[in-house]
Amino acid sequence: MRLASGMGRLGTESAFEVLARATALKAAGRDIINLGIGQPDFPTPAHIVEAGVKALRDGHHGYTPANGILPLREAVARDMQLRRNIAVDPDHVVIVPGGKVTMAFAILMFGEPGAEIMYPDPGFPIYRSMIEFTGAEAVPMALYEDKGFAFSAEEVLAQITPRTRLIIVNSPANPTGGVVPKAELDKFVAGLADHPEVAVMSDEIYARMCYDGVPHASLTAYPEIQDRLILLDGWSKTYAMTGWRLGWGVWPASLAELATRLAINVNSCVNAATQFAGIAALDGPQDSVDEMVRAFDQRRSVIIDRLNALPGFRCAQPGGAFYAFPNIEGTGLSSRAMQDALLTEAGVAVISGTSFGVHGEGYVRFSYAASIGAIEEAMDRIGGFLSSRAA
Ligand code: PLP
Numbered sequence: 102m103r104l105a106s107g108m109g110r111l112g113t114e115s116a117f118e119v120l121a122r123a124t125a126l127k128a129a130g131r132d133i134i135n136l137g138i139g140q141p142d143f144p145t146p147a148h149i150v151e152a153g154v155k156a157l158r159d160g161h162h163g164y165t166p167a168n169g170i171l172p173l174r175e176a177v178a179r180d181m182q183l184r185r186n187i188a189v190d191p192d193h194v195v196i197v198p199g200g201k202v203t204m205a206f207a208i209l210m211f212g213e214p215g216a217e218i219m220y221p222d223p224g225f226p227i228y229r230s231m232i233e234f235t236g237a238e239a240v241p242m243a244l245y246e247d248k249g250f251a252f253s254a255e256e257v258l259a260q261i262t263p264r265t266r267l268i269i270v271n272s273p274a275n276p277t278g279g280v281v282p283k284a285e286l287d288k289f290v291a292g293l294a295d296h297p298e299v300a301v302m303s304d305e306i307y308a309r310m311c312y313d314g315v316p317h318a319s320l321t322a323y324p325e326i327q328d329r330l331i332l333l334d335g336w337s338k339t340y341a342m343t344g345w346r347l348g349w350g351v352w353p354a355s356l357a358e359l360a361t362r363l364a365i366n367v368n369s370c371v372n373a374a375t376q377f378a379g380i381a382a383l384d385g386p387q388d389s390v391d392e393m394v395r396a397f398d399q400r401r402s403v404i405i406d407r408l409n410a411l412p413g414f415r416c417a418q419p420g421g422a423f424y425a426f427p428n429i430e431g432t433g434l435s436s437r438a439m440q441d442a443l444l445t446e447a448g449v450a451v452i453s454g455t456s457f458g459v460h461g462e463g464y465v466r467f468s469y470a471a472s473i474g475a476i477e478e479a480m481d482r483i484g485g486f487l488s489s490r491a492a
Contacts, residue, residue, distance in 0.1 A: 106236075107234045107235070107236065108234075110230075110233040110234055110236075111230055111233070111234045112226055112227075112229060112230030112233065113226070113230065114225075114226050114227060114230075114456075115226065115452055115453070115456035116137055116138060116139055116452055116456070119137040119440070119444070119450050119451075119452055120135070120137060120138055120450070122444060122450075123135050123137060123444065123450040126444070126445075126448075131448055132448055133444070133448050133449070133450055134448060134449050134450070134471070134475050134478060134479040134482070135450045135471065136449060136450060136451050136467045136468050136469070136471055136475075136476070136479055137450035137451055137452050137466075137468060138450075138468055138470070139275060139423075139424070139468055139470070140337070140338070140341075140343040140470060141338060141341040141343075141393060141423070141470050142470045142471055142472070143341040143389075143393050143396075144341060145340060145341050145342050145345070145378075146340065146341070146382075146385075146386075146389040148381055148385050148386070149340060149342070149378045149381045149382045149385065150378070151381070152377050152378045152380065152381030152382075152385075153345070153374045153375060153377060153378035153381075154374075155377070156373065156374040156376075156377035156378070157374045161373040161374055161377060162373065163373065164369055164370050164373075165370040165371070165373050165376060166370065167361050167364045167365045167369060167370050168192075168194070168195045168196060168357070168360075168361040168364065169194065169195065169196025169349075169370070169371060169376060170196075170373075170376050170377075171191060172380055173196055173376045173377075173379050173380050174191035174192070174194040174196065174349075175191045176379070176380045176383040176384055177189070177191070177194045177196075177349045177351075177383065178190070178191045178194060179383070179384070180383045181321070181351065184308070184309075185319050185321045185322070186322070187321050187322070189351055190354075192357060193351055193352050193353070193354060193357045194349055194350070194351055194352075194357075195349065195350045195352060195357060195360040195361055195364060196347070196348075196349055196370075196371050196376060196379070197335075197347075197348050197349070197350060197364060197368070197371065198346040198347065198348070198368055198371050198372070199335060199337060199346045199347065199348045200304070200306045200333050200334065200335040200337060200348035201227060201348070202348060202364075202367075202368070203302075203331065203333040203335075203348055203349070203350035203360075204225075204227060204228065204231065204269075204302070204304065204333055205227075205231055206350070206360050206363045206364075207267065207269075207300075207302045207331045207333075207350075207360075208228070208231040208232055208234075208235060208237075208267070208302075209231070209235060209363065210356065210359060210360075210363070211237070211266040211267040211300060212231070212232055212234075212235025212236065212237035212266070212267075213235055213236055213237060214236035214237065215237075215264060216235075216237040216238070216264055216265075216266045217237060217238045217240050217262060217264045217265045217266065218232045218237050218238070218239060218240065218265075218266060218267045218268075218269065219240045219241075219242050219257065219260060219261075219265060219267070219268045219269065220232060220239060220240070220241060220242065220269045221241075221242050221244055221252060221269065221270070221271050221274065221458075222241035222242060222243060222244065222457070222458030222459060222460045222461070223244060223250075223276055223277060223426070223454055223457035223458045223460050223461035223464065224244070224269075224271060224274065224275070224276075224457055224458055225271060225274075225275045225276075225304070225457070226456055226457055226458070228269050228271075229241075229458065237266070238264070240260060240265070241458055241459065241460065242256070242257050242260065242268075243256070243460050244274070244277060244279060244460065246417055246428060246464075247417075249279050249280065249282075249417060249418075249419075249420060250274060250277035250278070250279025250417065250419075250426065251272070251279055251280065251281040251282060251285055252270075252281060252285070252289075253285070254285050254286075254288035254289035254292060255288065255292075257289060258288075258289065258292035258293075258295075258296075261296050261299060265296070265299050266298075266299065266300065267299070267300045267301070267302060268299060268300075268301050268302070269301075269302045269304065270289075270301060270302070270303045270304065270320060271303075271304040271305075272303075272305070272307075272318070272421070273307040273308070273310060273311060273317075273419075273420060273421025273422040274307070274421070274422060274424075275307070275422060275424060275457075276424050276426055276452065276454070276456075276457045276461070276466040277419065277424065277426040277466075278401075278419020278420065278421055278422045278423070278424040278425060278426060279417075279419060279420065279421075279426075280311065280315065280318075280419075280420035280421045281318065282318065283318035286318050286320060286323075290320070290323045290325065290326055293325075293326055294325065297329075299329070300329045300330075300331065301320060301326060301329060301330050301331070302330075302331040302333060303319070303320040303321070303330060303331070303332055303333065304333040305317070305319055305320075305321075305332060305333065305334050306333060306334055306335055306337065306338055306348075307338055307421055307422040307423075308334060308339075309338075309339045309390060309394060310338065310339075310394055310397060310421050310422050310423060311420065311421045312398050312401060312419075312420060312421060313420060315420060317421075319332075320332070321351070327353065328353050328354070328355070329353055330353065331350060331351070331352055331353070331356065332350065332351040333348070333350055334348070334349055334350075334351075335347060335348030335349055336348065336379055336382055338422075338423075339382075339390055340382040340389075340390065341393065342378070342382070345372075345375045345378060345379075346371065346372065346375065347371060347375050347376070347378070347379050397423045397469065397470070399473065400423075400469040400471070400472075400473055400476055401418075401419065401423075401425070401469060403469075403473055403476055403477065404425050404467060404469045404476050404480070405418055405419075405425060407476070407477070407480035408425055408427045408467070408480070409427075410480075410484075411427075411480070411483060411484055411487060412431070412432070412487050412488070412491065413429060413430075413431030413432030413433070413487065414427045414428070414429055414431065414432070415427060415428045415431065416428070423468055423469050423470045424466055424467065424468055424469070425466075425467045425469060426454065426464050426465070426466055426467075427464065427465060427467070428463055428464055429463060429464060429465055430463045432487065432490075435455075435462070436453040436454040436455045436461060436462055436463060436464060436465055437453045437455055439451075439453065439465050440452060440453035440465060442486065443465075443483060443486065446486050447479075447482040447483050447485070447486040448482060449479045449482055449483055451465045451466060451467050452465065452466040453465055453466075454466060
């Protein structure tokens with residue numbers, strides 16, 4: 102068989118590999134605490150589940166329009182008005198099977214040999230994987246611990262070349278929990294005026310998970326880039342719906358039809374019943390979202406305090422999402438060695454920072470989408486492991 106060369110460049114998301122190893126260890130009788138997985142540990146709220154079940158009972162079993170059913174796209178437009186204060190034409194919304202698909206479509210639209218696409222590093226590993234798959238050059242934008250894992254607008258703008266086609270921004274971020282401050286976005290957008298040919302994809306899938314009373318700063322707030330901005334959002338994290346596979350993109354008028362054409366070629370449409378559940382999520386009560394975010398906030402305090410008390414660990418306060426990204430250089434272990442040792446010796450699954458890019462060396466990712474009891478127990482075990490090493 103002779104495979105396409107892109108297949109050799111396709112990366113992966115190590116969180117799924119660590120999950121598989123943790124599951125195998127559990128099956129072999131080991132007690133593993135999983136702080137590796139990037140999904141809420143809450144069930145989907147009952148009224149959303151009911152809406153999905155009802156849609157199946159009501160006979161919604163067939164294909165839907167490729168860009169999603171109109172009532173769902175209208176619900177997204179209402180949500181965009183309510184939470185981001187912008188008017189969105191439902192025809193510019195494309196419903197996809199998960200946030201990842203908006204990401205893939207945007208990268209496929211702009212990536213080809215000779216093009217450059219910029220992505221955050223450390224960042225969600227699929228950005229780089231998909232960019233390299235297309236044959237484009239993946240250009241890392243470094244994120245800095247001492248800037249709360251935000252990018253430097255000045256540095257990013259200086260990296261733009263005549264070959265740059267797309268810049269990917271993610272705030273709040275995976276894996277760092279970092280938030281790009283509004284002042285940095287202001288500078289970034291102002292600088293983009295000199296590069297009118299460069300498109301931006303803003304991955305705002307963690308927008309509802311912002312802490313310390315700091316409102317989410319969205320790139321949709323800048324009218325001057327709306328004709329070249331792709332917004333990625335979805336239901337997976339906000340409504341604890343990772344397994345339903347539902348996401349939305351808001352595309353510039355000139356690209357919405359192309360995104361729909363990609364959907365027709367790849368997935369036809371999203372599961373019909375899931376789309377009805379998506380309407381119930383956006384239009385229904387939001388108290389379960391608020392409760393979940395409050396729980397994450399409490400866990401954030403616990404895990405950050407405990408991580409900072411571990412010898413050789415130092416952890417910046419994350420402003421959003423549900424991840425902590427401590428610096429572990431003081432332990433003398435590499436990120437990968439720490440991931441392996443914590444899994445096999447302490448029974449705690451975490452993800453090496455290097456899974457998120459070269460700038461992730463010296464860090465590990467903890468997901469705090471786990472109970473406070475589990476977090477405390479994990480920290481006890483890690484403390485025990487570190488002191489046994491020191492002894
Ligand atoms: N974007 C970021 C930054 C993520 O962390 C994730 C999931 O972990 C996604 C997008 C994809 O979400 P979905 O499960 O909706 O495809």
